[in-house]
Amino acid sequence: DGRHLRLKLKAGNVVWPAIAFGWEGEVPVPGSCVDLVYSLSADRYGPGEGGGALQLGVVDLAPST
Secondary structure (H helix, E strand, O other): OOOOEEEEEEEOOEEEEEEEOOOOOOOOOOOOOEEEEEEEEEEOOOOOOOOOEEEEEEEEEEEOO
16 A cells, blocks of 8 residues: 555665565655665565565665765
8 A cells, every 4th residue: 555665775786675664754766875774674475485585674764965
C-alpha cells in the first residue's frame, strides 16, 4: 500500500538492500547521496524459502550535505 520504502544503497563496490517500514518522509532521488541511520536485519520476505539475506533496516535518512 505504499507505506514501505525499498532501496538499494551503494557503499563503494557493495550494494545493500534496505527497507524503511512505514516511511512517510521524502523519497531520495535515484543516484543521490544520503546520510543513513540503520540496523542490520534478516529479510524475512525476500527471495528464497524464508528469506534470510541481510538487509539494512532504515531508521532515518536525509539528503547528504
